[in-house]
Amino acid sequence: MKKHSFFFLIILSLTSCSMRNSVRHMPDISKFDTIQPVIKRHNAGLFSSKENYLVKNEDSQWELYISGDPMQRGLLYGGLLDSLLLKQEKIFFDKIKEFVPSEKKQKRLRRFLQWYNRKLYLHVPNELQVEIFGLSKFASSDYHHIAPPFIRSLYLHAAHDIGHALSDWAMVGCTSVALWGPETEDGELLIGRNFDFYAGDDFANEKVITFIRPNKGIPFASVSWPGMLGVVSGMNLEGITVTMNAGKSSIPLKAKKPISILAREILQYCSTIEEAIDMANNSEVFVSESLMIGSAKDKKSVLIEIAPKNIGVYEVENNQLVCSNHFQSEAFRSDKRNNNHIKESHSKYRFERLTELLDESTKMNPLRLSEILRNREGRENTEIGFGNEKALNQLLAHHSVIFKPESGLMWVSSNPYQLGAFTVYNLNEIFGADRKTLVSNMVDSLKIPEDEFLESEDYKKYEKFRIMDREIDKLLNGVRIPFNREKIEYYKGLNPNFWLVHYKAGLLYQQLNDYQNAKLSFETALEKEITTTPEREKVEITLKKNNKRIK
DSSP states (O other), X not given: OOTTHXXXXXXXXXXXXXXXXXXXXXXXXXXXXXXXXXXEEEETTEEEETTEEEEEOXXXXXXXXXXXXXXXXXXHHHHHTHHHHHHHHHHHHTTHHHHOOOHHHHHHHHHHHHHHTTTGGGGSOHHHHHHHHHHHTTSOGGGTTTOOHHHHHHXXXXXXXXXXXXXXXXXXXXXXXXXOGGGBSSSXXXXXXXXXXXXXXXXXXXXXXXXXXXXXXXXXXXXXXTTOOSOSEEEETTSEEEEEEEOOOOOOSSOOBOHHHHHHHHHHHOSSHHHHHHHHHTOOBSSOEEEEEEETTTTEEEEEEEETTEEEEEOOSSSEEEESSSOOSGGGTTOHHHHHHHHHSSHHHHHHHHHHHHHHSOSBXXXXXXXXXXXXXOGGXXXXXXXXXXXXXXXXOSEEEEEETTTTEEEEEOSSTTTSOEEEEEHHHHTSTTOOXXXXXXXXXXXXXXXXXXXXXXXXXXXXXXXXXHHHHHHHTTOOOOOOHHHHHHHHHHSTTOHHHHHHHHHHHHXXXXXXXXXXXXXXXXXXXXXXXHHHHHHHHHHHHHHTTOO
């Protein structure tokens, strides 16, 4: 994934909104009470409204419990998360000047995306529009000049899809796996996934684990960020799980149903794989995505591979289902985009690395699965550099989750990335009649400890690298910052196995007119595990041009 691209697409999407659209496309709220709930603040980490609450657990994750009809849920979501919503919205819009500095470019994009989003509202159920409307009552007043609150909130739920559809800007290198029967320690279905989605450090700070008891449908849990009512990772009380993995997409002529909304509908209304497939078949989406569906009742998992003009279901017979970012079903066997993606991207590499680790493992349990999700090496345990997208653990994940649907258990990683402790939740207890309120829902006895890597010198060097890498990017984009050969070599030493470090070092040496050292840096980059075929070709071309400058 290109870092920060998600913000760019959010900005582009929201600048397409207009007051005229907001009047025309308001949800039907005539049957709902719009009185805002009374929120009680107990302390800085605990808020409540009757049986609904928001609590910050000991691992700095927010746990949100809301119930009721769509309007009540939206108002409770917004009321309890109030300050976090304002913070998240500020994070989004603070990126405007950084990514869209040109007024002319903004106007052109506004006109195009206003047309592109013209039918989005037709593909979001009124129930969810009402919920989003309730949430939008707590949106900041600082951004009304961009769009009214409801329109802003609605389009935020399609930002990933819009970017993915237009130019794969929001592609994320997620990896998922499901095992069951003889592949697991107790025979139960076990699912794990990394949501390798980076939108800036500030964005990832406030993770929200949301427990929703709707007045219609099935209670469910979801892991996301403030303001997101769609689902990217979740499990319901009937034991259905949903995780999303982006695929290579075509470019449609208009926005349709956002994938996160489809995933939300599956969680709220499906209890079997067959029901999930039926719901996907009856949905028009505008990006390509693999939905890994796990089912306690079916005691297995499948992939629903869905695209704007095609849909396929992929099943295995060996009790082990692996998913990265390419399609595997017969429906996409001859799809040119998908086949090129397999050849050129890092998806196939991660797929093979995950399969390799599974083959080396004994029967799986949650702890062993967490170790695989946290693995930072390449195939055959090769050192490929920290942050390489070919690794299962790219050190940028928003979260990892592990599901054990037959037992109703869900593990969620805490910051940083997926290295912090995995907190555990039992949905049967959370949604049970005798549940505890106003306290953390965690099951402490099943907690998975933080990764030992957090205490290592390599981790400290990686964090220094990330800070310096942003400074290097400014240099390469023309910002005048003092640097010299010593600084370049120090930068390379912070993450020496990562190809991109050596490529950027070569570009910096070119700025110093030191084409010999630039040559050596580019050649070193080519010896490393470069993420994609186009990126390798870019390095080769840059090296060839550089060599012509050597006298």
